[in-house]
Amino acid sequence: xxxxxxxxxxxxxxxxxxxxxxxxxxxxxxxxxxxxxxxxxxxxxxxxxxxxxxxxxxxxxxxxxxxxxxxxxxxxxxxxxxxxxxxxxxxxxxxxxxxxxxxxxxxxxxxxxxxxxxxxxxxxxxxxxxxxxxxxxxxxxxxxxxxxxxxxxxxxxxxxxxxxxxxxxxxxxxxxxxxxxxxxxxxxxxxxxxxxxxxxxx
DNA sequence: AAGAGGATGAACT
DNA sequence: GTTCATCCTCTTG
Numbered sequence: 755x756x757x758x759x760x761x762x763x764x765x766x767x768x769x770x771x772x773x774x775x776x777x778x779x780x781x782x783x784x785x786x787x788x789x790x791x792x793x794x795x796x797x798x799x800x801x802x803x804x805x806x807x808x809x810x811x812x813x814x815x816x817x818x819x820x821x822x823x824x825x826x827x828x829x830x831x832x833x834x835x836x837x838x839x840x841x842x843x844x845x846x847x848x849x850x851x852x853x854x855x856x857x858x859x860x861x862x863x864x865x866x867x868x869x870x871x872x873x874x875x876x877x878x879x880x881x882x883x884x885x886x887x888x889x890x891x892x893x894x895x896x897x898x899x900x901x902x903x904x905x906x907x908x909x910x911x912x913x914x915x916x917x918x919x920x921x922x923x924x925x926x927x928x929x930x931x932x933x934x935x936x937x938x939x940x941x942x943x944x945x946x947x948x949x950x951x952x953x954x955x956x
Numbered sequence: 957a958a959g960a961g962g963a964t965g966a967a968c969t
Numbered sequence: 970g971t972t973c974a975t976c977c978t979c980t981t982g
């Protein structure tokens with residue numbers, strides 16, 4: 755299990771990072787519990803030419819300032835007043851780009867995830883979807899700006915040797931970004947073809 | 957100070 | 970297929 759280091763996240767091509775994150779392991783160590791899941795769905799949000807990005811055109815606010823930090827930082831924000839959405843900031847400090855993690859396949863600690871989600875079975879609705887995934891992993895906005903590259907961080911990304919062939923990656927338009935006009939059509943959603951742990955969103 | 961809207965999910969018909 | 974819970978952030982006045 756190799757912890758992904760800062761250089762992986764500081765690259766300029768956010769779409770490339772989003773694609774490569776599919777198949778990686780997302781691990782959290784929160785409240786003494788360690789759980790992990792394999793990333794099966796991501797979305798890329800770019801600093802330029804992407805109206806769907808919260809910080810497009812350099813829009814700097816209290817919320818978006820996290821995206822201007824170093825690559826490898828957690829960007830977690832509340833959506834619809836209910837859901838905690840987990841993103842990974844990419845590119846160099848000052849360039850606000852991020853990858854939204856939308857779904858994982860449970861690997862370890864599924865019992866803890868079920869407890870957090872108040873579910874009895876290890877079903878697809880345990881972690882398939884950005885809001886429910888965060889809940890299962892114990893991620894909430896108080897972990898915003900967490901450095902993901904430290905060995906002791908409560909949230910980390912690992913490469914466990916699992917390899918995904920290019921032909922196993924499915925692309926499509928991002929979810930819930932209709933307000934972004936033509937940028938909503940960009941095929942910047944990446945998922946693992948055939949995985950049953952993808953989010954149900956069309 | 958107030959209002960609108962949002963990178964969703966669950967529970968309906 | 971539709972509705973709506975729920976609240977933070979941003980915009981406007």
